[in-house]
Amino acid sequence: MSDRIHTLSGYFHEYQKSVADPENFWARVADSFHWKKRWDKVLDWNFEGPDVKWFLNGKLNITENILERHLYTIGDKPAIIWEPNEPGEDSRTLTYRQLYEEVCRFSNVLQEKGVQKGDKVIIYMPMVPEAAVAMLACARVGAIHSVVFAGFSSNALADRINDCEAKVVLTADGNFRGNKKIPVKAVVDEALENTSTVSTVIIYQRTGQEVSMKAGRDFWWHEAIEGKDAHQEAVEMDSEDMLFILYTSGSTGKPKGVVHTCGGYMVYSKYTFENVFQYSPGDVYWCTADIGWITGHSYIVYGPLLAGATSIMFEGVPTYPHAGRFWEIVDKYKVNQFYTAPTAIRALQAHGTEPIEPFKLDSLKVLGSVGEPINEEAWHWYHTHIGKTKCPIVDTWWQTETGGIMVSPLAGITPTKPAYATLPLPGIQLAIMDTEGKEMTGNSVEGNLCVKFPWPGMIRTTYGDHDRCKQTYFSAYKGMYFTGDGVKRDHDGYYRILGRVDDVINVSGHRMGTAEVENAINEHPLVVESAVVGYPHQVKGQGIYAYVICDMKNRSEQSLTNEIKDTVTKIIGPIAKPDKIQIVPGLPKTRSGKIMRRILRKVAEGNMDNMGDTSTLLDPDVVDKIIEGRIE
Numbered sequence: 148m149s150d151r152i153h154t155l156s157g158y159f160h161e162y163q164k165s166v167a168d169p170e171n172f173w174a175r176v177a178d179s180f181h182w183k184k185r186w187d188k189v190l191d192w193n194f195e196g197p198d199v200k201w202f203l204n205g206k207l208n209i210t211e212n213i214l215e216r217h218l219y220t221i222g223d224k225p226a227i228i229w230e231p232n233e234p235g236e237d238s239r240t241l242t243y244r245q246l247y248e249e250v251c252r253f254s255n256v257l258q259e260k261g262v263q264k265g266d267k268v269i270i271y272m273p274m275v276p277e278a279a280v281a282m283l284a285c286a287r288v289g290a291i292h293s294v295v296f297a298g299f300s301s302n303a304l305a306d307r308i309n310d311c312e313a314k315v316v317l318t319a320d321g322n323f324r325g326n327k328k329i330p331v332k333a334v335v336d337e338a339l340e341n342t343s344t345v346s347t348v349i350i351y352q353r354t355g356q357e358v359s360m361k362a363g364r365d366f367w368w369h370e371a372i373e374g375k376d377a378h379q380e381a382v383e384m385d386s387e388d389m390l391f392i393l394y395t396s397g398s399t400g401k402p403k404g405v406v407h408t409c410g411g412y413m414v415y416s417k418y419t420f421e422n423v424f425q426y427s428p429g430d431v432y433w434c435t436a437d438i439g440w441i442t443g444h445s446y447i448v449y450g451p452l453l454a455g456a457t458s459i460m461f462e463g464v465p466t467y468p469h470a471g472r473f474w475e476i477v478d479k480y481k482v483n484q485f486y487t488a489p490t491a492i493r494a495l496q497a498h499g500t501e502p503i504e505p506f507k508l509d510s511l512k513v514l515g516s517v518g519e520p521i522n523e524e525a526w527h528w529y530h531t532h533i534g535k536t537k538c539p540i541v542d543t544w545w546q547t548e549t550g551g552i553m554v555s556p557l558a559g560i561t562p563t564k565p566a567y568a569t570l571p572l573p574g575i576q577l578a579i580m581d582t583e584g585k586e587m588t589g590n591s592v593e594g595n596l597c598v599k600f601p602w603p604g605m606i607r608t609t610y611g612d613h614d615r616c617k618q619t620y621f622s623a624y625k626g627m628y629f630t631g632d633g634v635k636r637d638h639d640g641y642y643r644i645l646g647r648v649d650d651v652i653n654v655s656g657h658r659m660g661t662a663e664v665e666n667a668i669n670e671h672p673l674v675v676e677s678a679v680v681g682y683p684h685q686v687k688g689q690g691i692y693a694y695v696i697c698d699m700k701n702r703s704e705q706s707l708t709n710e711i712k713d714t715v716t717k718i719i720g721p722i723a724k725p726d727k728i729q730i731v732p733g734l735p736k737t738r739s740g741k742i743m744r745r746i747l748r749k750v751a752e753g754n755m756d757n758m759g760d761t762s763t764l765l766d767p768d769v770v771d772k773i774i775e776g777r778i779e
């Protein structure tokens with residue numbers, strides 16, 4: 148049974164129902180899944196704890212809803228089609244039956260290695276089907292996966308392993324990305340020098356590069372699955388048992404482990420997938436995200452596979468070996484729904500329309516956007532040159548914490564407006580708050596975006612630190628989940644996301660805490676202090692601008708800034724590397740020692756005409772010096 152909405156009045160009707168009687172609404176959606184035991188109560192909640200439980204005492208295994216569920220109906224249908232980095236290399240298809248067998252085999256491997264319900268497993272893998280198999284095998288045996296983007300450094304990986312006390316790491320020898328071959332196992336080896344909980348590492352052979360293997364700890368994937376039974380009994384999970392932890396950056400300190408649970412996430416990821424993309428049986432769907440991010444979790448793996456869709460997984464990058472690669476893949480597999488990030492659109496836009504010309508793109512029905520605000524220019528380019536003006540664009544707003552899409556058009560149903568995520572999905576009750584903590588009702592208002600009622604896919608806690616979850620999301624506005632985003636509701640009641648209102652910057656759709664980048668910069672021995680802000684960047688959306696006070700020690704600025712970039716790459720990964728580093732004699736601080744970031748943002752933006760009130764600064768002269776040394 149499908150819960151797909153088909154018309155605009157159908158959407159309004161469902162939305163009304165979901166607000167009037169949320170429990171019945173979600174119970175009806177949840178009834179279309181296979182439960183080992185149905186829930187006793189749909190919802191129990193308060194946002195003070197917070198304490199949110201959906202489908203209480205329901206028993207299930209999410210993988211039965213992906214695998215067994217589809218085995219006898221669409222067993223021969225492709226579940227995952229994998230496109231390699233090199234166009235010349237053979238692609239691979241896993242049908243639902245093959246996926247079932249691979250997941251079962253690997254579940255048996257995990258159990259043989261002693262993995263039990265509740266154990267944490269880190270997945271640090273390239274974009275290969277085995278990464279999805281790894282996630283599902285964890286879910287099947289009741290282990291909690293935590294996927295770490297394979298571009299993160301060994302330090303960042305070690306932090307995550309230590310935070311969740313992972314017992315197992317699933318990885319690969321290396322990773323093909325464009326014309327690069329990136330070591331992966333070597334990074335794991337380095338990380339494991341600073342961790343003590345990992346007893347097993349399983350390595351998928353992808354590149355064939357030399358790796359070191361530690362006897363008793365390290366095993367090859369292909370050897371481990373040899374002779375393993377292609378059947379395995381899925382472990383029974385409670386609705387509120389943890390399904391996964393995914394680390395994400397916030398405005399303070401180290402990344403937090405966002406926790407999602409089995410029942411609610413299952414219901415929400417499938418419901419939103421089917422409705423937003425208007426997926427029909429037989430469609431071929433492609434999301435270009437990496438499984439290291441929430442978009443990959445919800446809209447490459449869980450949502451599409453729960454819906455019985457064909458999900459494409461691409462190993463490479465948009466511009467290799469040419470800037471038409473995405474469109475070549477769309478034609479090759481006759482992709483119907485295509486989902487990517489504005490940063491990719493802008494990067495391809497910069498290559499002009501020539502790379503698109505050889506391709507028909509006539510299979511496309513729906514185009515999606517996610518990760519950051521999509522500017523109008525990119526929206527129109529996407530609509531005109533990729534969608535040939537006939538494909539609706541779904542600008543989907545959501546977060547790691549929300550588990551699934553929250554505000555978005557339903558493809559072909561909700562009238563779109565460039566740069567607007569449009570309307571909340573059924574079940575999502577938004578509130579726009581002013582700085583005094585009052586809800587702004589009515590249209591044509593602008594403020595901070597909150598959600599006032601729970602939804603099944605929402606964050607339950609931040610792993611190991613429930614108080615941090617409360618402080619970060621449930622304390623700014625009483626009784627509300629605070630998103631950290633600014634938003635405008637226009638005269639039509641349509642929502643436009645304006646970007647973060649906290650110290651989080653969004654670089655190419657990747658969330659980065661300014662404090663996190665500053666901490667990494669400060670690891671350089673000659674750095675005295677630093678302050679990081681975002682600034683508008685043509686392709687990345689936001690770039691990283693770092694102001695750094697250094698002990699120069701007769702070094703050239705050039706060599707020092709290069710070293711600082713290397714330090715950040717080492718501590719976090721290349722995605723956090725500052726675009727611009729300005730060595731400054733001081734930072735604009737107030738008498739109480741607070742950095743006035745407002746000023747630093749203005750200089751980084753090149754918007755120096757009106758600096759506002761600087762009278763509370765300890766040393767107002769420092770502002771002039773910073774403006775003088777500004778990096779173009």
Ligand code: 7RM
Nearest residue numbers: 517518519520542543544545546547644658
């Ligand atoms: C899915 C994802 C979340 C942050 C979020 C926003 C920004 C995401 C949009 C968007 C404008 C969008 N999860 N964001 N989607 N801003 N329009 N359609 O990206 O946890 O990595 O990031 O991304 O600021 O708070 S995330």
